[in-house]
Amino acid sequence: MATEFVARGQDLELVGIHKEFPGFTAIENLDLKIPAGEFFALLGPSGCGKTTTLRIVAGLDEASRGKVLIGGKDVTASKPHERPVNTVFQSYALFPHMSVLENVAFGLRQRKVADPLAKATEALQLVELEHLALRKPQQLSGGQQQRVALARALVNRPALLLLDEPLGALDLKLRRQMQVELKAIQMEVGLTFLHVTHDQEEAMDMADTVAVMNKGEIEQMGAPEALYDRPKTAFVARFLGQSNIFVGDVVEENDHSISISCNGQRIAAPKKRSEKHSGKVALGVRPEKATFHADKPDLDSNHNLVGPGEIIDIRFTGVSNQYLIDVPGFGDITVFAQNVGKSPVVELGAHVWVSWKVEHAFGLSDLPLKADNDEA
Amino acid sequence: MKFSLGKWLLPTYVTLAFIFTMIPIAYTFVFSFNKVEKSNIAWKEFTFDNWLNMCDQPVVCEAFGNSLAIAVISTLISTALGTAIAIALGRYKFKGRSATNLLLFLPMATPEVVMGAGLAAQFLNVGISKGFWTIVVAHVMFTLSFVVVTVKARVATLDPRLEEAGRDLYANASSVFWRITFPLLLPGIMAAAMLSFALSFDDFIITQFNSGPETTFPKFVYTAAARGIPPEANVIGSLVFIVAIAIVMIVQVRASLKAKKLRA
Numbered sequence: 001m002a003t004e005f006v007a008r009g010q011d012l013e014l015v016g017i018h019k020e021f022p023g024f025t026a027i028e029n030l031d032l033k034i035p036a037g038e039f040f041a042l043l044g045p046s047g048c049g050k051t052t053t054l055r056i057v058a059g060l061d062e063a064s065r066g067k068v069l070i071g072g073k074d075v076t077a078s079k080p081h082e083r084p085v086n087t088v089f090q091s092y093a094l095f096p097h098m099s100v101l102e103n104v105a106f107g108l109r110q111r112k113v114a115d116p117l118a119k120a121t122e123a124l125q126l127v128e129l130e131h132l133a134l135r136k137p138q139q140l141s142g143g144q145q146q147r148v149a150l151a152r153a154l155v156n157r158p159a160l161l162l163l164d165e166p167l168g169a170l171d172l173k174l175r176r177q178m179q180v181e182l183k184a185i186q187m188e189v190g191l192t193f194l195h196v197t198h199d200q201e202e203a204m205d206m207a208d209t210v211a212v213m214n215k216g217e218i219e220q221m222g223a224p225e226a227l228y229d230r231p232k233t234a235f236v237a238r239f240l241g242q243s244n245i246f247v248g249d250v251v252e253e254n255d256h257s258i259s260i261s262c263n264g265q266r267i268a269a270p271k272k273r274s275e276k277h278s279g280k281v282a283l284g285v286r287p288e289k290a291t292f293h294a295d296k297p298d299l300d301s302n303h304n305l306v307g308p309g310e311i312i313d314i315r316f317t318g319v320s321n322q323y324l325i326d327v328p329g330f331g332d333i334t335v336f337a338q339n340v341g342k343s344p345v346v347e348l349g350a351h352v353w354v355s356w357k358v359e360h361a362f363g364l365s366d367l368p369l370k371a372d373n374d375e376a
Numbered sequence: 377m378k379f380s381l382g383k384w385l386l387p388t389y390v391t392l393a394f395i396f397t398m399i400p401i402a403y404t405f406v407f408s409f410n411k412v413e414k415s416n417i418a419w420k421e422f423t424f425d426n427w428l429n430m431c432d433q434p435v436v437c438e439a440f441g442n443s444l445a446i447a448v449i450s451t452l453i454s455t456a457l458g459t460a461i462a463i464a465l466g467r468y469k470f471k472g473r474s475a476t477n478l479l480l481f482l483p484m485a486t487p488e489v490v491m492g493a494g495l496a497a498q499f500l501n502v503g504i505s506k507g508f509w510t511i512v513v514a515h516v517m518f519t520l521s522f523v524v525v526t527v528k529a530r531v532a533t534l535d536p537r538l539e540e541a542g543r544d545l546y547a548n549a550s551s552v553f554w555r556i557t558f559p560l561l562l563p564g565i566m567a568a569a570m571l572s573f574a575l576s577f578d579d580f581i582i583t584q585f586n587s588g589p590e591t592t593f594p595k596f597v598y599t600a601a602a603r604g605i606p607p608e609a610n611v612i613g614s615l616v617f618i619v620a621i622a623i624v625m626i627v628q629v630r631a632s633l634k635a636k637k638l639r640a
Binding site: 058059060079080081085086087089091093094095096097106107110111152153156 | 535537538540541542543544545546547548551555556559560
């Protein structure tokens with residue numbers, strides 16, 4: 001039995017994790033360190049290995065190679081019930097034959113903690129459900145079940161709390177509300193949270209650090225702002241928000257910037273924001289950083305300018321309009337314009353120029369795959 | 377008038393079918409109150425005597441007791457074994473799993489005469505004298521498949537993530553089984569046990585081959601039928617029927633109360 005349980009979170013370290021299932025490799029080679037008390041999000045599309053990573057940390061799956069350390073202690077060979085880890089499952093996995101209170105008290109009873117019902121009631125108070133303590137889980141709504149699952153895990157004060165897309169089944173409004181609550185609870189209890197999700201907004205909104213996972217490997221890791229501002233690979237640029245990406249050979253390199261030639265027109269990016277400085281390079285810019293002009297503007301060298309192109313799609317999304325502009329030689333460029341009445345009034349089929357500041361551009365370490373292009 | 381299938385034909389058919397099934401049961405019940413002199417075939421006179429003195433013919437109650445004991449013991453054994461097999465088949469991949477699945481259907485598909493005779497020959501071969509325990513062995517053999525099939529259906533609906541949640545919440549293997557798996561399988565296990573009990577209690581063919589001098593209730597009734605069944609047999613038959621109906625009704629009422637409570 002696990003004996004050490006702490007009031008505060010502990011750090012988690014994964015060393016060279018490799019996981020092979022019959023027929024495919026789920027995790028290639030994963031190294032990860034999450035400091036104690038941090039809200040860490042593992043973000044990636046379905047099938048990228050993020051849930052498998054979580055199950056390996058919980059002990060529900062065994063890694064083919066590599067080590068799992070919690071609070072510096074090697075738990076690779078420990079059984080799930082011997083690890084100071086609790087999981088909030090995607091499907092909640094509440095025990096249908098027990099009351100809400102008994103569900104929450106389950107872990108305490110197994111560890112023979114004194115006064116399990118009082119502590120369980122306290123945990124239910126934390127998620128504001130103590131009035132439903134005697135109900136059965138199937139009598140609760142999805143959001144309430146989600147909170148019970150959270151209370152059932154939190155009550156054990158695990159060194160590490162694992163969240164497996166716990167908000168996936170909730171509707172948008174409830175989801176946003178739970179995100180705020182979850183973050184508040186994490187701050188309050190000071191535990192280490194490892195949150196697995198495919199929802200980039202959720203990850204950016206809640207996590208201190210986000211790791212973007214793709215095909216069994218972590219592509220990039222960092223604070224949400226940093227990841228969004230400077231994605232380093234084409235996958236991250238497109239999975240975390242949207243990006244316009246242009247590929248071309250580097251034709252000029254000076255102290256501050258690099259320029260690529262794209263169909264005769266030049267596009268520049270700051271050197272310190274670029275991963276590669278020679279050969280074939282992909283440069284990108286976020287759609288909200290770009291603007292378009294009805295007439296060719298007169299811009300200084302701190303701007304990139306392409307065009308003219310034809311507006312082939314306009315989508316109204318409430319706070320902003322999304323324009324899709326087909327610029328010959330560059331493909332389709334997406335531009336977001338806030339609905340604040342400043343954008344030029346344009347119609348489908350209008351010809352426009354697109355510009356953005358060089359300092360907003362970023363250079364990627366790889367080239368976008370054809371499949372990524374189609375997806376975008 | 378327009379001929380309506382739903383309005384006339386179906387209700388008539390159902391009523392007739394119902395009467396047809398109920399007649400033998402009603403007959404047994406009514407004739408348990410018959411005053412009997414020689415045989416219980418013609419109605420003589422109403423009496424409670426048979427019910428009040430149902431063990432007057434000691435053979436009847438002895439046979440009944442044997443059947444009860446055999447049914448209870450074989451049900452306990454086959455339910456325990458069958459549940460374990462059902463969980464293994466439903467949850468784990470192992471060598472010979474599909475073969476086991478197939479073999480389990482054999483006892484259900486094989487004619488009872490063949491099974492009964494085959495087993496009797498084996499008892500003869502190894503020199504075991506037939507009696508109470510050979511009947512138990514025979515009954516475990518043929519009820520086991522039914523238990524496995526019934527419990528397996530329940531295992532299939534059991535979300536493995538619930539057991540994972542248990543493991544995650546500090547429960548070791550035996551706690552996970554007794555606090556999560558077993559309670560969730562219990563309705564299926566109970567259904568399997570009742571089925572096994574009923575099959576064992578009224579089995580005649582396999583029992584006939586493997587009982588030796590031991591008498592069971594079906595065996596007694598069969599032998600007695602040649603001379604006219606004693607009214608005590610009717611009493612016991614009716615009693616079993618009433619108890620079974622009562623159990624079913626209690627379960628139904630409890631389930632509907634529970635459903636009502638859940639909706640509230």
